[in-house]
Amino acid sequence: MTQSLAAAMQAFTPRLPLAVALSGGADSTALLLASARRWPGQVHALHVHHGLQAAADDFERHCAALCARLQVPLTVRRVDARHAPGQSPEDAARQARYKAFEAMALDSQAQSAIQTIALAQHADDQVETLLLALSRGAGVAGLAAMPAQWQRGGLHWCRPLLGVAGADVRAWLRAQGEPWVEDPTNSDERYTRNRIRHRLLPALQQAFPQFRDTFARSCAHAAQADELLQELAVADLAATGRPPRIAALRLLSRARQANVLRHWLRSDHGTTPSAAQLDALLRQIAACTTRGHRIHLKVGRGHVVREGEALHWYNQQVLDFISARDGGAPKQSSQ
Numbered sequence: 001m002t003q004s005l006a007a008a009m010q011a012f013t014p015r016l017p018l019a020v021a022l023s024g025g026a027d028s029t030a031l032l033l034a035s036a037r038r039w040p041g042q043v044h045a046l047h048v049h050h051g052l053q054a055a056a057d058d059f060e061r062h063c064a065a066l067c068a069r070l071q072v073p074l075t076v077r078r079v080d081a082r083h084a085p086g087q088s089p090e091d092a093a094r095q096a097r098y099k100a101f102e103a104m105a106l107d108s109q110a111q112s113a114i115q116t117i118a119l120a121q122h123a124d125d126q127v128e129t130l131l132l133a134l135s136r137g138a139g140v141a142g143l144a145a146m147p148a149q150w151q152r153g154g155l156h157w158c159r160p161l162l163g164v165a166g167a168d169v170r171a172w173l174r175a176q177g178e179p180w181v182e183d184p185t186n187s188d189e190r191y192t193r194n195r196i197r198h199r200l201l202p203a204l205q206q207a208f209p210q211f212r213d214t215f216a217r218s219c220a221h222a223a224q225a226d227e228l229l230q231e232l233a234v235a236d237l238a239a240t241g242r243p244p245r246i247a248a249l250r251l252l253s254r255a256r257q258a259n260v261l262r263h264w265l266r267s268d269h270g271t272t273p274s275a276a277q278l279d280a281l282l283r284q285i286a287a288c289t290t291r292g293h294r295i296h297l298k299v300g301r302g303h304v305v306r307e308g309e310a311l312h313w314y315n316q317q318v319l320d321f322i323s324a325r326d327g328g329a330p331k332q333s334s335q
Contacts, residue, residue: 002123002212003163005172009034012160015115019044019105021097022067022074024059026180027120029066030173031161035118036070044114048100049078050093055184062181075104102153116156121146123212124166127204128196130215135192137275144223165212232256233263242268243310246288257282261311269313271300 133142
């Protein structure tokens with residue numbers, strides 16, 4: 001069930017010292033204020049200057065003033081968050097932000113042995129993430145939305161406000177008499193997340209007042225299913241080999257082939273196939289009954305090719321080298 005901010009913070013038991021990711025908005029301001037009160041002298045603030053809008057300097061000044069008043073050390077890092085061709089601006093900024101948080105926390109001069117990084121996403125953010133995943137046709141990993149805690153880079157990451165409604169966070173902050181800054185892009189409905197926030201969430205509130213709780217349960221069920229699929233994929237990859245052998249793959253059901261191939265591509269090569277690419281690969285595996293059957297398919301940011309009895313994945317640079325070495329490009333398999 002959704003919680004009050006006070007209850008959420010009471011249940012939050014981080015490994016100290018704690019770093020709070022501070023944007024200067026209402027949510028991160030509330031998290032920093034509540035954390036600084038509960039663990040005085042044990043809290044740091046981390047601010048990322050994206051440089052993507054004119055207001056970024058104002059965000060940094062607000063964070064500096066807030067941290068000075070709370071006597072909380074502040075570390076600021078400027079990043080280049082411009083998106084690459086084909087990448088969404090939101091995803092580029094998110095990736096740059098998380099890398100910067102990790103780097104700041106691990107910086108020996110800034111960290112004072114920081115153990116935990118706390119992020120201020122709340123229950124409405126979780127709903128938005130789930131609806132975004134649904135709009136994109138995501139599988140169970142996407143429908144699991146945002147985890148409440150995880151390990152990365154030797155740090156413990158937490159979202160202690162994930163069960164608190166956004167309106168309750170702001171109400172708590174107003175009761176403290178604490179100001180915050182508003183990101184002007186939050187009202188820009190060119191971004192899908194903002195359209196969900198401003199159009200869908202009010203409609204859900206009217207039609208299904210308990211939607212935050214029920215959606216959170218669905219996310220939890222999806223997260224559990226994804227964990228089971230990952231365990232199965234690890235076992236199947238151990239059986240099929242790294243790289244996976246085609247004959248061993250063909251002993252699995254089509255669903256298990258898809259599951260283990262997604263895991264192999266993500267864990268070993270850091271790439272994710274589209275649904276169409278994965279379907280094409282599965283059809284080629286089903287058709288691969290002779291030694292002469294070639295496989296050369298675009299998958300993720302590279303290509304899956306058959307070499308002997310196994311599948312291999314190469315990015316384009318490596319494929320060009322192999323092509324030059326062998327005197328020509330591999331033949332495309334028919335689809």
